[in-house]
Amino acid sequence: MADTYTVSRTLVVDAPPERVHAQLADFHRWAAWSPWEDVDPALERSYEGAGSGVGAVYRWSGNRRAGRGRMEITESRPPALVRVDLTFEKPFKAHNDTWFEVVPEGAGSRVTWTMTGRLTVVTRLMGLFSSMDKFLGPDFEKGLQRLKTVSESAAA
Template identity: 40%
Template sequence: MALFMCADCARNAGGSSGAQATRPCQGHWAVVLTPTMKSVIKAIVFLIMGFTVIFYGGALLLPGVARVERSIDIAAPPEKIYAIAADLRRWPEWSAWLEADPRTRFSFEGAEQGAGQVMRWTSGNPMVGSGTMTVTDALPHVRVSTRSDYAGFGTSTAAMDFAPQGQGTRVTWRFESQLPGVIDRWAGLGMDRTVGADYDAALRNLRTLAERP
């Protein structure tokens, strides 16, 4: 427990009995901690310091870039799949985002298809949020590259490749995002699971759409 005594008594506590040390006087009151309480406070301080060192020091050892890659085989030619993926106006038809919020609002500007096309989205669901996606490069029937700017959450880039495989196409979708901050780097540990799940779902939707007669 803590012993409450005046400042003078606190300074002289070493030479006084417990009863005398805690006797009220007219001085200014102070708090004297018992050895047990001092040990507890020191332990708490060391725990906080240790957590801080691990949190910030550990972040320096984590990757500064998050990368996710998913692939799927689609029984359709590259040109058919490219026509869907390179047109952001068709994004709502296969994006996994609509599964999180079907009320997401989209608007489009720029090119009709391919490089220069811009899509803006707005959602009240924090898992979807708001932002813009821009087609930065498009090589017909081979690759579509995009940049996504998330309101308040930075920027990421992605590329979707279409490789002929037998009578169909192997579609590979890659995601990359810089992780400049400490919290960003810790959050990056879950990117493959969270972003990867969305990519898997979207690719399955794309396959269903592309394989329709």
């Protein structure tokens, strides 16, 4: 069995790469499209560091489903890439590398969201019932669809 997992999803967005990248590189904008923002209506959020791009930090703490963790943008190459260092503290500890690639496609953008991580005891146990791809993939699809809606409706 592999020691790591990778989850990746892609969606075409009818918005230019610069507009999509702006949504990804600013954690303040994630509430409008992240698939996990609505799992806890009382979710506590805090922002540190840069306002957007490299050095921007987002922390969250919520109910059992939302958990607690931290994200930091470690690389931002407008309009093509945003890389995020993701650490989960609760409900279990995990460290993941997450990135968004934005590639021009016609008048729009092809956005690919990828996350890799090491399989822990908890994720291995989860894997007995479902793969990480099946577990997280639908959330990525939901988030990309929301990102599409937000990016397509955002003012040029």
